[in-house]
Amino acid sequence: MWFKQLSIYPLNKAQLPTLETLADKLAAAEFAPCMGLDWDSVGFAAPASFQPQEMVFAAQNTWRVALKKEEKVLPAAVVRDILDDKVQEIQNAEGRNVGRKEKQELKDNITDDLLPRAFTKSSRTEAVFDTDHGLLLVNNANANKAEALLTKLREALGGLEARLPRTNQSPGSLMTDWLLRGAGEGGFELDSDCELKGLGDAAATVRMSKQDLSAEEVINHVKNGKIVTQLGLCWQERVRFVLTQDFTLKRIQFLDVLQEEAASHGDDMASLMFASQILMSEALSTLIAELVLHLGGWAE
Template sequence: MWFKQLSIYPLNKENLPELETLVDKLVEAEFKPCMGLDWDSIGFASPVSFSPEMVFPAQNIWRIALKKEEKVLPAAVVRDILEEKINEIREAEGRNVGRKEKMELKETITDDLLPRAFTKSSKTEAMIDTQRGLLLINQANANRAEMLLTKLRDALGGLEAKLPRTQQSPGSLMTEWLLNGTAAGHFELDSDCELKGLGDAAPVVRISHQDLTAEEVVNLVKNGKVVTQLGLCWQDRVRFVLTQDFTLKRIQFLDMIQEEAAGQGDDMQSVTFASQILMAEALGDLLAELVHHLGGWLPE
């Protein structure tokens, strides 16, 4: 229900689809299970457990989900069966099996096992904030976030989304805040950070559960290291780790927000509805202030 990580894509809010159009397009791109010789399958699915609808709207916040299913075929199983087949040929025909024939046997074995293989599935959720013009994906891994964005673009026939590029880089701002021993505005330094020296082979220093204003921590920055991840707290409402790529990790919505959501009703739908609004509002306001400290978005 509550996002734990975040990739951010600013949208052109003047050119977003209508809710009904989004629903129809996602139904057309709906997830279908892996069949036959397919290794995987990917498509949109219901983002909530209590409804089959492809979009869960809460005021101006639309939640969607991309589901992926993959076949699991352990290499050791294929290898063991292949070895048995090779031994059978040696004993029956008295000859060795060449590399090309081994590859053909391996492909045949794989094709035979694939329809009976186990599957594993995963789901990536996202929210479209139509008022602020943001696509918020519950994923900090760039490839997985981009997969959802790509599939959404494909389903809609296009979507004006861009990478979150700002006037000042997040790494520069985080380094500045750590060097000053304080963050700006409604942000406060938390107790975790990651620093790296210059150069590709430079060592990485990870600090956890420590006072980030301590002299030994600040000296790392003074000696040339830059901050690549920084733990922050915003308005005593959200804790998170900001990265140099402008993703958020280890997001925690603190008790104030969660209690407010829980007080909106007893059933799952009411709580999810309230949580979605409160979560999007908190993230939207947090990001707006953070972008302000970063000098604003870079123009296209």
């Protein structure tokens, strides 16, 4: 229920679909399993297991959606072994070599024969529309996977005004400044993890974990020309996370105060998911708003 990593997309609040439109459009783009010779299948699925027919889980002004992907698993070694046996059989029976073009045709036929019987693996990417703050919060820090979900949302909705999280000051510059000073600002405190890189293609990378980031030995890396590319932070003693130079959040931990507040709303699955989604979205969106303030605002 609680996101572990985050890609952020600011939205045009004035152009957001209604909840009903979103639900209808995603239902029309519902996931269907891989069939026959399909290698993969992608579509929207119910984000809440206790509401299997609902494509959107709404908690006040936050709407959770889920994109499901199913892929066929056909190990190359299996195809290669069958192909080798087939080639050897032809060579023994007909006394001739099998050329490259014929091998490729044999390989294609073997693949087509095996594909309908191949195992499948599935994955899900979840996201929450925070309509109050105008943000799409994607539970994945991988740019390709986050963009894949955004692309499918745009296809289903016939367009969605979402942009990359560009700010007037780069996150790397702000993180480097905070590390150099040995302290964050506002509600942000330095935690105990960071990554620093030097300039140039062959520059060294230094990673630190469970380290006092205000220590002189850490600060000296910045003084010697390295920039911070990832920085562990704690926000208002409510959320721990690692901020990256791409403005994604990794290794998010929602601390006890939030977990306990969600649990106080009930212990059944629906109540927990409803409360945790509201608390999580509010915490993340408020955290992001404060970060953007320190970064000089959103770039035009």
